[in-house]
Amino acid sequence: MVELVPLAERIGTEVRGIDVTRPIPDAVFERIYKAWLDSTILLIREQEMTPDQHVDFTRRFGEVVSYTRREFAEGGRPEILVLSNRTEEGRPVGSPVSGRVWHTDGHYLPAPPAGSMLHAIEVPPEGGDTLFANMFAAWEALPARVKERIEGREVVISRVRSRPYNYPDRPPPTEAQRAEWRDQPQPMVLAHPETGRKALYVGGSVPWHVVGMDEAESAPLVTFLQEFSVLPRFTYRHRWRAGDIILWDNRSAMHRATPYDMDRYHRHMHRTTLAARH
Secondary structure (H helix, E strand, C coil), X not given: XXXXXECCCCCCEEEECCCCCCCCCHHHHHHHHHHXXXXXXXXXXXXXXXXXXXXXXXXXXXXXXXXXXXXXXXXXXXXXXXXXXXXXXXXXXXXXXXXXXXXXXXXXXXXXXXXXXEEEEECCCCCCXXXXXXXXHHHHHCCHXXXXXXXXXEEEECHHHHHHHHCCCCCCCCHHHHHHCCCEXXXXXXXXXXXXXXXXXXXXXXXXXXXXXXXXXXXXXXXXXXXXXXXXXXXXXXXXXXCCEEXXXXXXXXXXXXXXXXXXXXXXXXXXXXXXXX
């Protein structure tokens, strides 16, 4: 029997009693899908999936898409991004460092992905956790005067400006990347396209700029919103076990990876990404 168990007071649902490689009745799946929309992340433990099964399960939630780091695709499957510090013949098999600051995936795209599914294959005995924050809860807890100030406004997301914050170990953007990585305005408050529920949508710790505000007004406002949105009462810290699956709703959750000892341990995961359900 499938059980839906809260992970934390304001975020997350653990799905128990399910094998994702076997058929899931539509009525059961709709319960799971609703729990995902309502609580922003799903956890399913002790799952073994082939790459094909991973893609098939992701497809139950929406259209599977690929938008980043194609050189780290799993075995010719562009739908699966490998996140790993393993090497083969001296070359990395996956992206070894990713997402160490609070962020919304693809925030710099005109149409960011709806969500991502991460499957843990090998995890370190310590470190390498992932933090998640509920942007529904953050919006609902904001003072009324702040809600009035930001609703209807847009924030400019700059992939070029964010590079040194997100990836200080990588070289500066090339001229070609600067030309390709156009600044992207996004709403500061996002009405979820499936539920209409409002979520704070200001991204992580990079100094974005609010459209129609000068820097002196914009910077402290964005900083306040970003710090407020990841207060402990809105967050959940996941300690990974091999076989864990986490699916997050990118329209209502932010997340952040944490460090681990990459010289001593391996962390190997597969990630799929999905667009909105049709």
